[in-house]
Amino acid sequence: MTKKYLIGIDIGGTNTKLGLFQIQLLRSGINENSNYLSKDNNIIYIIEHNNLFEFKNLSNTIFSSLKDRKELDREYFETSLVAKIDKFISDFEITSGDLLAISVATPGFPDNVRKVIISGSPNLPFLVDINFVKLFERFQHNRNDFCKRDILLDLVNDVTAQCFYEQKINKSLFVEDDGPALLLALGTGIGGGIFSKDEVFMGKNGWAAEFGHIPIYFSQMKGEVRKCNCGKENCSEVFGSVNAYAKELKNRSISLSPEDALEIYMKIISLKADPGNKDKSVIFEITRKWIEAVSSLCGSLINTFNPAYIVFSGAICQKTFLIDILSENTKKYCFSSFYQEVKFLKSENPKFAGAFGAAIFILKKEVDTIIKYL
Template identity: 25%
Template sequence: MEYSIGVDIGGTKILAGIVSRGGEVLYKQKVPTPKMGRNDILQELKELIENLTQWASLNDITLQGIGIGTAGQVNPFEGKILSGTANINNWGDIYLQQEVNSYSDLPVYVDNDVNVLTLAEAELGAAKGYHEVLCLALGTGVGGGIISKGELLRGAWGGAAELGHMTINFDGEQCNCGFRGCLETYASGPWIAKRMNDLRNAVKGNKEAVVSLTSEEVFRFYHLGDPFATKVVQTMIRGLATGVVNLIHIFNPQIVVLGGGVMYDGQWIIDLVKQEIQSLGIRTLVDDVKIELSNLSNDSGLIGAALQTWVNGR
């Protein structure tokens, strides 16, 4: 059996573990992402990798590499984080591959977190067996990954597939990236919650404070028939379906996989998106595309990160 270390670096936690080629997680450790950012994260990462390397040695496991998936824009060819994310302080302009190779002689691979999620979907998840794949991860933001002819589409330096920042309404609200009406402003958790809170506050005015809701609570109210939540979900589904159809028109995939925290228990969202898509798009491009919910576990980012050892090493 072949094994690798996988590391998933996110805004709230770092998850690291030893993963088999088949996606089994043998052992893992989780720590909060240090709030001070860069130097503390690098130190935490070093300790995690050294701990996992020692555990592997004690259990007679030979490691073949280290794969890291991280939020932010990544140049995978240089193993460099070009720019980070608002969720992680000072997380940019870092040659992460070099940093790790300063204390480990294993091959090191670094990529964007949604790219490695896409790898996991294509190798082991809902998109297994397909060679033209689109993946959208709906969470704090909306990230994307594209596989064409069985390989990740990376662009000039690895920045391809910023699918969440495709503008679908140029008169829409301003996104954190600076554009207006991005897909992220329709389908990410914070924006779903913001729309619901704005609607409730508009009715209450300044007379009564309204407790802010999360996207999970918005969905709960939607299933209970709440009119505000119904309007928010309808807007979300319309925006998400429009984005998906645009991507289908551009990339002609066999399958689109939707995952991420917003899609937890989200088969009903898949069903509504499929219904909406029936009224959109060029039929010859849209009709045969599968729209599927991710079927991977909460360790999918960790597993996808580890898979880089084998996929990138082919």
């Protein structure tokens, strides 16, 4: 059987991640209500339109999204991205016709008709100038109008892509309750997603759940007003993103990463001790404020959506004690009857979930076309 491949791309404010996936049609005529089966984090089985597909993650790679000099950002990004795809093709000896699709998970508001990003990616402003049709033109087998070419191309919001992955692979979800679930991605900014056992809610144009741009309030703000890159004031991500946490540490002359600062904070509260020296007191104050910001957002989301789950994504969220702290601290920001129904969870395979989710998204969207080539 000829091997067929998809490439999933997850563009992040700090790093861009790519995954190469081999896809195989195992069986047709499957009951649509059958469970999705997962073998491990590199192979998953997906039932789509009564067909059972095997998705195998063959390789992943990563590169920094930004160049040191801003005027070179776009050129650097485009060159790096194309070079990574070239390396996949070379390393796995992918021949013409065997690369079926490229799916791009991107921050902001992707226009999947024109294959561009309209706006909404203030942390990577050059993205709005990229035409992804032209960028990937060299990988096309034919040179006619794009919709007639062999390789499929789709764009999807980055956190929405992660939702497709969590929906299929997170074994802690939908065991006793079908949802809904919220995905909260803490990183350079704050991203959001909404999904249930059977559906990912994308909104009219595929741009739903911009949780990072919901204005928040909590007592530790003490009247402080922060301007967001989007142009608004006091968006949740200017207080609750990991980038905001890191900036506050730097501004207070603390030479620690947010992850290391969080570890110190945890030791202080677990010992129920006074922070001690000045630096530890500052770390405690900054971390407490960051936790309040994220908790305030979670409370608003719980009051709005009455979810069964909140899934936290991002490297810092892999620290289980952070999820426990957020769970306990959110209680004061929402209705107690709503809060009691919510489970706080961490995401599965957060590093490449977006790339994997982008590949799943294009399978779901283009399944009728893809199946013709399998």
